[in-house]
Amino acid sequence: MNNFKKSLTTFLSLFIILSVDAQEATNADIMRSNGKIYVVVAIIVTILTGLFLYVASIDRKLTRLEKEQIKK
């Protein structure tokens, strides 16, 4: 759980840094080029990463329960 929280916080802070960056940047930066499609890509990658982290955390919880079950 601690590992999961840590990775989530790291991940979220990464996006705060990115968003601060975006406010300061001019119109010529990469996020605003190509019809701003990179914004959509960033959102989809965020959702995908979040979902995978969530599924992985459920996976870890199940593994722990299974190990406890074997010990009994």
Place this chain on the structure above:
Amino acid sequence: MIQKFWWKILAFFLLLYTCIYGFFVKVPRLDDRMKETIRNMFFHVPMWFGMMILLTVSLIYAIKFLKNPTLKNDAYSTAFAATGIIYGVLGLITGAIWANYQWGMPWSGDPKQNGAAIAILIYMAYFVLRGSMNDEDKKARISAVYNIFAFFMLFPTLWILPRLTESLHPGGQGSEGNPGINGKDMDMHMRSVFYPAVIGWTLLGVWITSLRFRYILLADQTNNA
């Protein structure tokens, strides 16, 4: 393979690749309506491929259960069917969204749409059937038999009937091949994203399925302890 973790990481990177490169890969311009929506091939179509693979695995475990009735075979069969249906429902919804802009309305009674809806309803009855019985052995045996029946209804509704009539989906009338996709419309660039997408989405489905059957087996052990 199911206990290892490398394929989960593989699933993540394949989907990461799909979700990034899928938006930048050069796609053919087929007509003025299709435009960029052809990129849905990387998201909508893999749902159906994934559903087909997951339901096939479900069928294999149903047959295995009838030969060797263990809780494990039943849990595998149910879990794969459940994820398969989720993929099918997502396929229908994403298809309806795409159809709204490509064919003018979300549901136009296209034979492929109707067939897919019927197939999913038949599979939903599988869970109604399971839920209606309390005797565990009977539940598992009857649902395994029903699973085989449901799978062989998938074939006419998805693969045969839509080919026999006019369909809005590419293909149709039997001559152009698969009524879901027209392989000729996909060039090499699209294929380089499409196949990884199919593998990635399917692996994600297998992962979610594995969580479900592990939960079923754990719950059984806890109840018996």
